[in-house]
Amino acid sequence: MEEPRLKRIYKENVIPKLMEKFHYKNKLQVPKILKIILNMGIGKDNKDSKAIEAAQRELTLIAGQKAVLTKAKKSIAGFNVRKGNIVGVMVTLRGNRMYEFLDRLITVALPRVRDFNGLPNSSTDGRSSYTIGIKEHIIFPEVDYNTIYKVQGMNVTIVTSAKRPEETVALLREIGLPIREE
Numbered sequence: 213m214e215e216p217r218l219k220r221i222y223k224e225n226v227i228p229k230l231m232e233k234f235h236y237k238n239k240l241q242v243p244k245i246l247k248i249i250l251n252m253g254i255g256k257d258n259k260d261s262k263a264i265e266a267a268q269r270e271l272t273l274i275a276g277q278k279a280v281l282t283k284a285k286k287s288i289a290g291f292n293v294r295k296g297n298i299v300g301v302m303v304t305l306r307g308n309r310m311y312e313f314l315d316r317l318i319t320v321a322l323p324r325v326r327d328f329n330g331l332p333n334s335s336t337d338g339r340s341s342y343t344i345g346i347k348e349h350i351i352f353p354e355v356d357y358n359t360i361y362k363v364q365g366m367n368v369t370i371v372t373s374a375k376r377p378e379e380t381v382a383l384l385r386e387i388g389l390p391i392r393e394e
Contacts, residue, residue: 216311218318218387226386233382243340243374243383248310250275251282252349252366258293265360269303273354275303275313286302316352317368318388324351330392336377342384344368 222244230242231320252271257263264281271279279301287295305313325346336342346366350357374380385391 216308216315218311218315219308222311222387226383227228229386230379230382234379242370244312244315245383246306246371246373248305249302249314249368249369250279250303250305250362251300251302251369252279254298254362255260257362258298263361264298264301264365267364270349270355270360270364271301271303274308274349275305276350277303279303285361314370314387317369318390320338320353321351322390328390330390333381333394336380338377340372340374340380342372342389343378344370363369376379 214364227239227242231237233237234242236242244385250271252267254264254267256268268279268281280303282300282302284293284295284297284299287293293299322331326378331344335344345365345367348363349355349366350360350363371384372380381391
């Protein structure tokens with residue numbers, strides 16, 4: 213199988229630029245992307261089996277890998293959720309699938325977002341993760357607008373090996389994620 217385009221860009225362009233910028237002594241010190249987690253909450257549709265199946269099918273299409281159901285770990289009366297209820301679907305991507313998905317996100321999906329002016333600089337968790345909230349999952353070309361059950365939002369969390377938030381943002385900017393300067 214051929215090496216994904218973004219992986220090649222990371223090896224040839226990103227590693228040298230980050231080594232120079234952060235003064236790393238060794239290539240292995242340069243942060244890399246470890247995994248991408250796609251998560252779609254089901255919300256009020258947790259009793260509707262059609263909505264659950266549709267969300268699972270659509271997330272599987274987007275990721276190229278089977279989505280698993282997530283269940284509530286504890287009961288929360290305010291949200292009308294009981295322990296064990298299905299609350300969402302998720303996929304964890306690693307390796308070549310991760311790079312292929314990120315490439316599709318950058319080149320195809322994000323340009324289809326209405327009134328898009330870049331991603332916020334502050335979406336890091338304070339260390340090594342960067343989370344993108346997507347309001348409509350129909351921005352992905354794999355999802356056919358005519359066959360969807362309901363337009364839903366999703367979260368894309370990119371987990372890196374960076375030690376500081378500025379390293380995470382620099383890595384993702386170099387790879388091509390359109391993160392705004394703030």
